[in-house]
Amino acid sequence: xxxxxRSRRRQWLLLVPAVAPLLTPYANRIDPALFGIxxxxxxxxxxxxxxxxxxTVVHLATREDGHE
Amino acid sequence: MSDRTIEVGIFTVLMAIVVLLGxxxxxxxxxxxxxxxxxxxxxxxxxxxWTIWFLLGGSxxxxxxxxxxxxxxxxxxxxxxxxxxxxxxxxxxxxxxTTKAWSVARRHGFLTHSEFAAARFGSPRLGALIxxxxxxxxxxxxxxxxxxxxxxxxxVGFGGEVxxxxxxxxVSICTFRSGLRAPALLxxxxxxxxxxxxxTAVLMVAMYGGWGSTFRTAAARFEATPNPADGLxxxxxxxxxxxxxxxxxxxxxFAYPHALLGMLAAKDRATIRRNAAAxxxxxxxxxxxxxxxxxxxxxxxxxxxxxxxTVIPQxxxxxxxSWSAGIAFAALSIAALIPAAVMSIAAANTFTRSxxxxxxxxxxxxxxxxxxxxxxxxxxxxxxAALILAVDPAFSVDLQLxxxxxxxxxxxxxxxxxxxxWFHRGALTTGLLTGLAVGIGMLYLIPxxxxxxxxxxxxxxxxxxxxxDGRSVYVGxxxxxxxxxxxxxxxxxxxxxxxxxxxxxxxxEDYLTDAGDPYLKRLDQLIDGLPRAEERPGPQxxxxx
Numbered sequence: 001x002x003x004x005x006r007s008r009r010r011q012w013l014l015l016v017p018a019v020a021p022l023l024t025p026y027a028n029r030i031d032p033a034l035f036g037i038x039x040x041x042x043x044x045x046x047x048x049x050x051x052x053x054x055x056t057v058v059h060l061a062t063r064e065d066g067h068e
Numbered sequence: 069m070s071d072r073t074i075e076v077g078i079f080t081v082l083m084a085i086v087v088l089l090g091x092x093x094x095x096x097x098x099x100x101x102x103x104x105x106x107x108x109x110x111x112x113x114x115x116x117x118w119t120i121w122f123l124l125g126g127s128x129x130x131x132x133x134x135x136x137x138x139x140x141x142x143x144x145x146x147x148x149x150x151x152x153x154x155x156x157x158x159x160x161x162x163x164x165x166t167t168k169a170w171s172v173a174r175r176h177g178f179l180t181h182s183e184f185a186a187a188r189f190g191s192p193r194l195g196a197l198i199x200x201x202x203x204x205x206x207x208x209x210x211x212x213x214x215x216x217x218x219x220x221x222x223x224v225g226f227g228g229e230v231x232x233x234x235x236x237x238x239v240s241i242c243t244f245r246s247g248l249r250a251p252a253l254l255x256x257x258x259x260x261x262x263x264x265x266x267x268t269a270v271l272m273v274a275m276y277g278g279w280g281s282t283f284r285t286a287a288a289r290f291e292a293t294p295n296p297a298d299g300l301x302x303x304x305x306x307x308x309x310x311x312x313x314x315x316x317x318x319x320x321x322f323a324y325p326h327a328l329l330g331m332l333a334a335k336d337r338a339t340i341r342r343n344a345a346a347x348x349x350x351x352x353x354x355x356x357x358x359x360x361x362x363x364x365x366x367x368x369x370x371x372x373x374x375x376x377x378t379v380i381p382q383x384x385x386x387x388x389x390s391w392s393a394g395i396a397f398a399a400l401s402i403a404a405l406i407p408a409a410v411m412s413i414a415a416a417n418t419f420t421r422s423x424x425x426x427x428x429x430x431x432x433x434x435x436x437x438x439x440x441x442x443x444x445x446x447x448x449x450x451x452x453a454a455l456i457l458a459v460d461p462a463f464s465v466d467l468q469l470x471x472x473x474x475x476x477x478x479x480x481x482x483x484x485x486x487x488x489x490w491f492h493r494g495a496l497t498t499g500l501l502t503g504l505a506v507g508i509g510m511l512y513l514i515p516x517x518x519x520x521x522x523x524x525x526x527x528x529x530x531x532x533x534x535x536x537d538g539r540s541v542y543v544g545x546x547x548x549x550x551x552x553x554x555x556x557x558x559x560x561x562x563x564x565x566x567x568x569x570x571x572x573x574x575x576x577e578d579y580l581t582d583a584g585d586p587y588l589k590r591l592d593q594l595i596d597g598l599p600r601a602e603e604r605p606g607p608q609x610x611x612x613x
Contacts, residue, residue, distance in 0.1 A: 014160040021153035022314065025307045028146075030300065036280025037359070040301055044152040044355055048348035051159045055345035058163070063338070 010061045017051035071390035072225070078394025079224055079401075086257060086402055090242030090250045104434035105441055108247035109179050109417045115333045119252055121343050124330045126255030127411070128321070129155075129350045131216040131404035132209075132468075134262075134357050139376040141361030142369075144298045145290050149358055150310055154317040155351040161322065163344035167337045168486045169328060171581040172574055179332065180325055180414070181482040182422035188485050190570020191493040192426045197500060198478050199422035202325045203448075205475035206415045208467035209324070210408050210452035215461045216377060217404035223372060223381035224397050229457055236453045239405040243413060243449075244442050248333055251409040254402055261399035265384075266356055268392045273363055276387070282359075285366035300362075305538040312542035313532075316476055320544070322483045323475045325414035326407065336583035408449060416444035469531050470511055473544040477503035480555050486579070493570045495558035503551025510543045 021044060030038040106113065115123065133151065140148025169184070178184050182202060186195025214232060221231045242250040273282060283300060290299045297303060302310055321327050334340050357380070364383040372378040384396045420441045425432050432440070456464050481496050491499075516529025523529075532540035562569075 011164065014164060018157050018160045021156040022311060024153065024302065024310060024314075028301050028307075033280070033283075036278050036283060038283055038300055040146060041149065041355070041359060044149070044156060045352055047153070047156050048351040048355070051156055051348045051351075052345055055160060055163050055341075059341045059345055063341075 010058055013054055013058050017047065017054045020050060021047040074390040075385070075394045075397070076224060078391050079397045082261070082395065082398035083401065086254060086398070087238050087242070089253055089257060090239070091245065092253075105179060105417065105420065105437040106177070106434070108438045109329075109413060109441055111248040111252060111333045113174065113333060114335050115252060115339070116335055117339050117342050119256075120330065120334045120339055121346055122255035122259055123248075123252045123333065123410075124343060124347065125350045126251055126258055126403070126406040127326055127330050128407075129354055129403075130213055130407035131220070131400050132212045132407070133354060134400060134403060135216045135219060135377050135380050136212075137354065137358045138361030138364065138380045139371075141358050142365050142379045143361075143376055144295075145286075145300055145362075146302045147297065147306060147310060148361065149355075150313050150317070152351060152355045152358060154314045155354055156348060157314070157318045158321050159344050159347045159351070161318065162331075162347065163341055165322060165483070165486055166328075166331045166344070167340050168579040170331055170334060170337060170340055172486070172578045173328075173332050174583070175578045175581045176574065178421075179329070180418045180421050181323065181328060181478065182418055184574075185478075185481045185485065185496075186422065186426070187573040188489055189481065189491070189493040189496060190572060191497075192422075194481065194493050194497055194570075195422045196426065197497060198481055199418045201474055201478050201500070201504070202323075202418050203415045205471035206325055206411050206418075207448060207452055208455070208464050208471045209326075210411045210415075210448060211455045211464035212468045213404045213408045213411075214453055214456055215464055217401055217408075218456070218461065219372075219375060219377040220381050220397050220400045220404070223378055223385055232457070233453060235401070235405065236408075236449055239409055240446050240449050243409045243445055247442075248329070248410070248413055251406045251413075252333070254406055254409075258399060258402040258406060261395050262353070262403065264392070265396040265399045266353055268388055268396065269356065269360055269363075272387050273360075276363075276367065279359070282363050282366045286362040289365055306540070308535075309532050309540035309542060312545040316542045316544040316548070317472065319479050319483065319548070320472050320476050323478045325418050326411040329410060329414040329417070338582075408452070409445075412445040412448040412452075413441070415448045416441040419444045466528050470508065470528070473507040473511060473531060473547060474504060476544040476548050477507060477551050479548060480552055489572050490559065491555055492559040492562040492567070494562050494567060495555045498558045499551045499555030502554045503547045506550045507543055507547030510546065514543075 024040070027040055027043040029040060032039055034042045137148060137151045140151075142148075172178070172184060176183075176187060178187070180199065180202070182195045182199035185198045186192045214236065217235060218232050221227065221235075239250075242254075246253075273279060276282075287300045297306065331340055334343070360380065360383065364379050367383070367387070369379060369383045369386060372382055381397065381400065384393050388396060420432075420437050424440055425437065429436065452464075455467075477500050480491060480499055485491070485496075510533055511531060512527050514529045514531070514533065515523045515527070516525040517523055531543045533543050533546060534540050
């Protein structure tokens with residue numbers, strides 16, 4: 001049984017955490033630093049948090065489709 | 069008592085506890101019939117949320133990662149940080165694609181990528197080829213775990229061959245007895261110890277001036293070197309190499325046998341989806357470890373005998389309080405032994421299901437399969453140990469690099485194959501072999517240079533291919549692109565020539581199957597007549613998590 005169209009649309013949100021960590025050419029800078037950590041390094045921490053958030057949202061949004 | 073005695077004492081006591089736990093693991097939520105490959109190889113596919121999370125953390129975020137990644141940031145700076153974006157992008161991919169892989173594997177009783185390949189494209193030969201590729205790529209991966217273990221043991225003061233062999237023997241016996249349950253149980257212990265180690269590391273950085281001064285000093289040290297490629301930021305010509313390495317490594321995760329194995333042990337699809345959401349916690353732990361490489365650089369830590377893998381153990385030894393250092397060394401050692409166990413189980417399952425059963429003993433019973441896998445897992449571990457003891461350990465690091473390029477060539481079959489079966493089986497075989505030839509050929513042609521740019525050896529000098537304009541690109545991705553182009557072209561040709569294609573034994577709904585679906589239980593009994601299949605999910609089994 002395929003997931004309903006609405007749930008499928010929500011899955012596209014997963015592209016955000018899949019692409020954000022790859023924007024390193026734009027994240028390749030020292031400032032703004034956080035706790036003394038250059039932007040390039042703490043940006044990936046932010047991406048990891050974003051991934052947790054987006055995946056949780058998509059998981060909750062798509063679980064009523066009968067498979068979860 | 070001297071600091072050294074406390075450090076070694078705590079380390080030894082923790083390792084002894086771990087050995088006892090590993091032996092006891094066979095009894096942990098033990099099934100009534102432990103002598104099937106389903107039980108030994110994937111823990112009866114009954115692990116809940118927490119167990120899977122620890123097991124995945126244990127098998128993918130290995131000691132090699134925790135030691136080699138900071139060694140890279142220590143040596144070259146920002147480029148070594150590639151492991152973090154790579155780890156982060158695997159998590160949404162896991163959410164989408166591993167659930168599909170889990171469903172189809174659950175429905176058909178697959179334990180390995182190679183079985184899936186054989187069924188999906190109707191070609192046992194393709195399955196066998198994927199199996200051989202997977203096993204060849206896994207053995208050096210086990211070997212580099214043992215290299216990291218050796219680096220830790222050497223720093224603790226247990227140098228030489230005997231301690232390493234002792235550790236391998238002990239973990240082999242645990243795995244032989246308990247199968248996947250041993251690494252799963254030990255992963256929990258490892259994460260507790262590792263959490264302690266990271267906390268100590270953060271406090272230590274704070275005590276020695278904080279991150280600000282760490283990064284400033286590290287930047288000054290990079291300035292002072294003649295190498296233009298190192299530094300806190302990526303040089304302009306490094307972006308292509310960095311991104312292709314990130315993407316290539318992320319894809320490889322979906323092709324390595326051990327990465328799938330942990331996921332197949334999950335009890336249902338929701339377990340995998342929840343785990344995908346929680347896995348970025350490990351990415352942050354790894355990021356912290358990577359930044360510790362800068363701390364080591366800023367404090368001027370010198371590796372033992374010039375071996376960069378000892379940078380982190382040496383930092384721990386010099387800067388941690390001695391009892392905390394003992395805990396950290398135990399954490400890193402267990403972190404090396406767990407993936408070694410999981411990888412050897414995965415390689416053994418691959419051998420049993422895709423080479424032994426189809427070609428040597430077509431009607432092997434479930435008990436025979438489990439026995440064969442047990443022995444093969446031993447061979448894999450001791451083979452890997454022999455590789456680093458008999459040959460130069462640096463050789464296994466080179467082999468692991470080649471392994472990464474090699475395993476990527478199975479992506480069209482095992483990963484894209486989850487989404488489409490458009491490819492012709494003959495085309496996939498041709499593409500795989502072409503990709504392997506191109507990848508290994510390119511690696512062969514890359515000269516190895518030392519820090520000053522002098523050529524040390526003509527061949528196998530890393531995995532970045534230099535382009536004329538100063539940029540570089542990851543060999544694995546180039547070979548994969550050639551592989552895909554050949555696969556597509558050959559599919560068109562074979563279809564036009566009406567060469568018969570294999571029959572797909574999977575159905576679209578198989579990729580959405582979940583535990584508890586009524587036809588799933590019926591099928592379990594049909595497929596391999598597993599004795600315990602009908603009682604799953606039974607009320608008599610308690611799931612943790």
